[in-house]
Amino acid sequence: MQLELRHLEAVCRIAESGSLGRAAVRLGVSQPALSAQLRRIERVAGGELFVRGRAGVEPTPLGEFVLSKARRVLGEMDQLVAGARAAAVDAPLRLGCILLVLVDGFLEQLDRVMSGQEFAVSLEDSVTALSRMLGAGRYDVIAYGEVDDHAVPLPEGALSRTLVAKEPFCVRISADHPLAGRERIELAELAGESWMTLIEDDDGGPEALVAACAKAGFTPSLRYRITDRKMHYDLIAAGRAVSLSQPSAPGAAGTVLLPLVGDPITGRIRLAWNRSAVSARQADLIYRAAAAAYLANLDNNPYHRAWWEARPELHPDLG
CATH class of the missing domain: 3.40.190.290 (D-Maltodextrin-Binding Protein; domain 2)
Known part of the structure; x- marks a missing residue:
């Protein structure tokens, strides 16, 4: 499996929400489906991206690294889409x-x-x-x-x-x-x-x-x-x-x-x-x-x- 934009977005939504349940609602998927997707992403990344903390799930050091790269990639994609939209007639x-x-x-x-x-x-x-x-x-x-x-x-x-x-x-x-x-x-x-x-x-x-x-x-x-x-x-x-x-x-x-x-x-x-x-x-x-x-x-x-x-x-x- 190769990581795709939807996988990067899922990781970002989990981090922002602090919970798999809330992230699943925002992504429009079930919590079991998101949990299974996260496990597949973690296999590709080589380790756990989140651990459960007092306030919900928190990123591990590997998770922080993946998040920093994911946010950069998604940000550049957002700029591409917005720029193309602005140029449309x-x-x-x-x-x-x-x-x-x-x-x-x-x-x-x-x-x-x-x-x-x-x-x-x-x-x-x-x-x-x-x-x-x-x-x-x-x-x-x-x-x-x-x-x-x-x-x-x-x-x-x-x-x-x-x-x-x-x-x-x-x-x-x-x-x-x-x-x-x-x-x-x-x-x-x-x-x-x-x-x-x-x-x-x-x-x-x-x-x-x-x-x-x-x-x-x-x-x-x-x-x-x-x-x-x-x-x-x-x-x-x-x-x-x-x-x-x-x-x-x-x-x-x-x-x-x-x-x-x-x-x-x-x-x-x-x-x-x-x-x-x-x-x-x-x-x-x-x-x-x-x-x-x-x-x-x-x-x-x-x-x-x-x-x-x-x-x-x-x-x-x-x-």
């Missing part, structure tokens, strides 16, 4: 997103403000993957979220702009839940529930939920991680789970969306783009399209409309 703008509520209306708004421009859009489950693919030239623009104080590291050459500086996460529960008729609920009242974890696991969300629940006096039971939106809503409607949700999310049959007292968890929505592939004018138009898509969802929940209108300092900067 009339290429479609490639947009990568996590599953934000605004994504549903984003394309419609882009078609409106950038008529004639071709777009290619993909959804990812990992904010880290979005950032890396932006740096590699696989995306020209990314739309992503950050939870509480978490900041997503962006690649060199990327510019960014905050779309929504702050929004309070709400909780979605079954319409048959004893708390469903309340206007607001305390996080502590959900101590005995099974939680649907957020799809993205590297935007600060899981850590923010655990920290907020700890302040409320309990440890959440993180039982489900469902990427299919319908299945996600069906489990909640059946009373089998509750979940955090953006406040602008639409209604779903058999569920209700309620604000949490004190806004214990908040999110932020941002855009980032490769300045070598996206002009300042294009970036501004994309920002305006994203803002229009977000604002179109405010009336999904009247309480969020009232919250939003009382905080003009958080609104998108549309000049």
Whole structure:
């Protein structure tokens, strides 16, 4: 077996994640498959690349050597791809997103403000993957979220702009839940529930939920991680789970969306783009399209409309 770029990327993702499980999620493979791949890579390299430490897996001296070379090779490949992309003529703008509520209306708004421009859009489950693919030239623009104080590291050459500086996460529960008729609920009242974890696991969300629940006096039971939106809503409607949700999310049959007292968890929505592939004018138009898509969802929940209108300092900067 010869080492390929995908093997080098796997080694880097394991080192960055500090765990085979988290690395497998970001690479889109199963943990057993990644473990088997790592063993094959180690046979080629001539020894163990990682050992288990207190905080997860840590690179061995051989692992540090392989990592330094892998990062250099992947960095040069990223530059090659980004340079080729910048030299391309009339290429479609490639947009990568996590599953934000605004994504549903984003394309419609882009078609409106950038008529004639071709777009290619993909959804990812990992904010880290979005950032890396932006740096590699696989995306020209990314739309992503950050939870509480978490900041997503962006690649060199990327510019960014905050779309929504702050929004309070709400909780979605079954319409048959004893708390469903309340206007607001305390996080502590959900101590005995099974939680649907957020799809993205590297935007600060899981850590923010655990920290907020700890302040409320309990440890959440993180039982489900469902990427299919319908299945996600069906489990909640059946009373089998509750979940955090953006406040602008639409209604779903058999569920209700309620604000949490004190806004214990908040999110932020941002855009980032490769300045070598996206002009300042294009970036501004994309920002305006994203803002229009977000604002179109405010009336999904009247309480969020009232919250939003009382905080003009958080609104998108549309000049």
